Amino acid sequence: MTPLVSIIMPCYNAVAHLPSSIASVLAQTFSDWELIAIDDGSTDSTLAWLKAQDDPRIRVHSQPNQGVSVARNAGLAKASGVYVAFLDADDTWDVHFLGKMVATLQANPDARLAYCGWQNLGLPGGRGEPFVPPDYENATKAETLFAGCRWPIHAALVRRDAVMAAGGFDPALKNAEDYALWLQVAISAAIIRVPEVLAYYHFHGIEQASGNRARAAQQHWLAQQKFLAAHPEFGLTHDTARIRALTSGQLLNRGYACYWQRDLSAAREIFRAVMKQRYGTLKDWKYMLPALLPESWHRWIIRLRNGE
Structure with a gap:
């Protein structure tokens, strides 16, 4: 049976973080999902850990290391859900993320994308306060979205057909690949805010994309x-x-x-x-x-x- 939501998770040497990120998916109150985990040429035990998971909703694909954009595009090619979400292997969701995001898009069929608030965890100096972004669906939306990326990749749920029409992720971009996609998807169609903190970005000791x-x-x-x-x-x-x-x-x-x-x-x-x-x-x-x-x-x- 085709799931309503496809979750795409690129993984590279992420075995230390996967137990938390996968647990946050398994804990979702909304259960009609598939998780497509793309092992992007990991040299640690990431692939073995993924293959050891016994939930049939978790699908694992392995490929040579080609970067996060190629990995996400590989996941998109295998996705079948009406909606798609992107969760990096070292980040997590609130248990109500999928349920509330899906309900919001279903209640607003003209919207292509829903976005929510998030919290940065692990930053020193008290820089991890929860943040709920403003409502961007207004007369200045195009300029506001063009000026900068307004939500992290895992704080959004988007229609899969809109992502595919936009061409997915640009492999030439090593940063800002999500920002480039949101420009294609969100400027020309309605987006909607879920004014709650439902996504968590985890900072840790090793170098991250940002x-x-x-x-x-x-x-x-x-x-x-x-x-x-x-x-x-x-x-x-x-x-x-x-x-x-x-x-x-x-x-x-x-x-x-x-x-x-x-x-x-x-x-x-x-x-x-x-x-x-x-x-x-x-x-x-x-x-x-x-x-x-x-x-x-x-x-x-x-x-x-x-x-x-």
Whole structure:
């Protein structure tokens, strides 16, 4: 019997986290689902652990390591549900996630996607407060969604036909692949908010996809450029200065964030990318230009500027 929801979980060397993530799926109050786990060339015991699971709703596929986008696309090719959800192997859901998200989309048949609140767990310094995003279905939705990714990948439930029509995930993107998909799916059709925290993003000691801040910033910019190329009508509805502010300006802001948080290596890489686009005010360029110098010189200039 065809399940209503297909859950796609890419797995790479994730055996330490799978017991928690899979347990959060098994605990769902809504049970009409299939879980398609894609082992993406793991070198630990991930594949063996997955194959040892005895719930018939869990389907396991193995492939050579090709990255998360290819893994998710492989899962999509095997999915049969009306709706699809994406859960990474180190994240979890509230037990009511599927039930509430499915009920919301069924009650709103014109909506392609439902999104909910989430909480970041494991961040130091009290940065893990629960967050419920605002209602984005309004007159400024297109610009708001274009400016940045508004929910993590596991805080959404989406119609599978909409994902397939959008072409799935872009394998060329190592970051922002979910953001690029949401642009294709959510800007041109209704989306709906479930105003509850139902998804949990777990931070841990090893490098995660969001860890390389310079790459993440530039991949976000690249996803924007690809969207503009595929949807020239979006650019026609916004003046050039506004588009530049939403693309190069956002990239510059990410560079400043790295700079002020003392991640100078990432800031320098981002600043160089912004300068190639000839963006920024004179004040901005005073901060960016030292990124063309050796990093040791750049650090000396900062110390000099700070009177150290």
